[in-house]
Amino acid sequence: MCGIVGYTGKKEACAVIIDGLKKLEYRGYDSAGVALQKNGRLVIAKGAGSVADLEAKLGDQFKAVTVGIGHTRWATHGRPTDENAHPHSSCNDEIALVHNGIIENYRSLRQWLIDEKGHKFHSETDTEVLAHLVEEYYAGDLLAAVRMSLAMVEGSYGLVVLSSHEPGRIICARQDSPLIIGLGEGENLVASDIPALLAHTRRTIILEDGELASITAQKVDIYNADGCLIEREVFTVTWDIEAAEKGGYDHFMLKEIMEQPAAVKETMRQRIDTTTGKVNLSELDFTAKELSSLEKIHIVACGTAYHAGLLGKAVIEKLAGIPVEVDVASEFRYRQPLLKEKQLVIVISQSGETADTLAALRLARQKGLKVLAITNVVGSSVSREADQVLYTWAGPEIAVASTKAYLTQLVALYLVALYLGETRGSIEPELAAEIVSGLKSLPGHLKTILSEESLSSLRPYCDHLAKWESAFFVGRNLDYPVALEGALKLKEISYIHAEAYPAGELKHGPLALIVRGIPVIAIATQKAVLDKTLSNIHEVNARDGAVFAITQEGFEDVARQVDSVFYLPSINDILAPVLSVVPTQLIAYYTALARGCSIDKPRNLAKSVTVE
Numbered sequence: 001m002c003g004i005v006g007y008t009g010k011k012e013a014c015a016v017i018i019d020g021l022k023k024l025e026y027r028g029y030d031s032a033g034v035a036l037q038k039n040g041r042l043v044i045a046k047g048a049g050s051v052a053d054l055e056a057k058l059g060d061q062f063k064a065v066t067v068g069i070g071h072t073r074w075a076t077h078g079r080p081t082d083e084n085a086h087p088h089s090s091c092n093d094e095i096a097l098v099h100n101g102i103i104e105n106y107r108s109l110r111q112w113l114i115d116e117k118g119h120k121f122h123s124e125t126d127t128e129v130l131a132h133l134v135e136e137y138y139a140g141d142l143l144a145a146v147r148m149s150l151a152m153v154e155g156s157y158g159l160v161v162l163s164s165h166e167p168g169r170i171i172c173a174r175q176d177s178p179l180i181i182g183l184g185e186g187e188n189l190v191a192s193d194i195p196a197l198l199a200h201t202r203r204t205i206i207l208e209d210g211e212l213a214s215i216t217a218q219k220v221d222i223y224n225a226d227g228c229l230i231e232r233e234v235f236t237v238t239w240d241i242e243a244a245e246k247g248g249y250d251h252f253m254l255k256e257i258m259e260q261p262a263a264v265k266e267t268m269r270q271r272i273d274t275t276t277g278k279v280n281l282s283e284l285d286f287t288a289k290e291l292s293s294l295e296k297i298h299i300v301a302c303g304t305a306y307h308a309g310l311l312g313k314a315v316i317e318k319l320a321g322i323p324v325e326v327d328v329a330s331e332f333r334y335r336q337p338l339l340k341e342k343q344l345v346i347v348i349s350q351s352g353e354t355a356d357t358l359a360a361l362r363l364a365r366q367k368g369l370k371v372l373a374i375t376n377v378v379g380s381s382v383s384r385e386a387d388q389v390l391y392t393w394a395g396p397e398i399a400v401a402s403t404k405a406y407l408t409q410l411v412a413l414y415l416v417a418l419y420l421g422e423t424r425g426s427i428e429p430e431l432a433a434e435i436v437s438g439l440k441s442l443p444g445h446l447k448t449i450l451s452e453e454s455l456s457s458l459r460p461y462c463d464h465l466a467k468w469e470s471a472f473f474v475g476r477n478l479d480y481p482v483a484l485e486g487a488l489k490l491k492e493i494s495y496i497h498a499e500a501y502p503a504g505e506l507k508h509g510p511l512a513l514i515v516r517g518i519p520v521i522a523i524a525t526q527k528a529v530l531d532k533t534l535s536n537i538h539e540v541n542a543r544d545g546a547v548f549a550i551t552q553e554g555f556e557d558v559a560r561q562v563d564s565v566f567y568l569p570s571i572n573d574i575l576a577p578v579l580s581v582v583p584t585q586l587i588a589y590y591t592a593l594a595r596g597c598s599i600d601k602p603r604n605l606a607k608s609v610t611v612e
């Protein structure tokens, strides 16, 4: 999620690092910093703010320095402050490091380092434990100290480390967070993303999970998880800088769609206890009494986040047995909702800055209700003003059309529903276990859905859809909010007028618009209403509409009814919306592509709507 650059060579390290960090800044960061090796010491400069602020602070002071590491932060653990900015250093200031990812067991490690080893901490971050661990294990070989430290750690990391005792040497390690080594002539680099390297080299080595590397100006040694020196293939980057920012994809939207398996995994990480299989939302501190006495929940959000809320309603009602009302935030604040004791308000917002959502949050708090925020941005207005926050760990979302943030909002809502159900004793343990195991299977299923083969199977239908100015999305039960989200995505990026209907509503009016060839996307993943949905599909077929069905493996009847069908891996119906929305995102994307639309920045829209 954050940006990392490390350099060792003959050039001015500061300039190389600052330039590299700027190439990564398109994701929108909140703090930046560097650690430089200067005359046998480490110098750290860091703070909240942009890379340009850091550059101004550094000025010309370090022109002679040729080794250093740098970081731009997208706050996760701890607010965007000077102290929480990376690099973090050890007590003796002899180790400095930058880190992307999450150290899951940082609390216990921190306690151990303070109580047993006398370390002093300066930040709220999980990362700082790594600096103290490396100091603890350092005995003359930085690589060995990093390896021993990582053996203590659970979580994910792209980690780059410097020691004042080892001039010219950078150590890095990767687990579930990308790191790429750039191979130069008399210089070498490391970065979390390719754009930061391209001004210096196109020859790269992409580190794999579990690998560590020792980098000097002359040499790059790579070690596998067992500590053996290995040979790695060199990957020559042919993308230009713009394509590289998008990870080689044509648009941020497609990149973000492809990031969904990782985003979903990240949002579940640490929140499902691997030994008990129970949901563990230790970041929330509602009392059991507060939760047991809840009589109603209001979910309030806008746009895509509102669609997540509609699914949240269904899932919370089903798993926790609490009645839920869902409101569009701009309506909630003016409809004088009946807000009473024993009610909870959940606001959902990717940006955490949406004006209407923020106003709804304030209204609820004014009326004395507690507000739980589900948001993607640490330090956002919503996160600061809510009583409790559950972060989605989707990472920065650049495309205006929300995709990966939406999926992580759904996952957060499933976790909340399970948490409420388990605390209130309203969910059968077998059902809870089934949902937890289904949640764990999501990243794998999403990868299957995003395979090359699946993507190309959608393209012919999108080429057909691209010729129309109107389309329908239909679904029943949990498929209906997915239909709404699919229609919204298609509208906003392809400019095709799309309407979503509960499938049973077709014959109450919209059927009049069904003519030969009109695109109708039918979501049919819910067993209990499958036959009903099929009969609605039949109504469209009878009028020669062009139906594209999205269903689960095993529902073979669907293929017999329609020309085009997309099979999702089989999953518990409650979780199917997390999978079924993905083909609708892809349909919107490829249709907009076929129409030559401005996909990442659709006309008239902004990523964050901070006005009413």
Ligand code: F6R
Residues within 6 Å of the ligand: 302, 303, 304, 305, 306, 348, 349, 350, 351, 352, 353, 354, 357, 400, 401, 402, 403, 488, 489, 492, 607, 608, 609
């Ligand atoms: C659609 C989309 C918008 C946002 C809405 C709320 O793709 O992105 O509908 O979902 O503007 O934004 P957040 O979640 O930032 O409050």
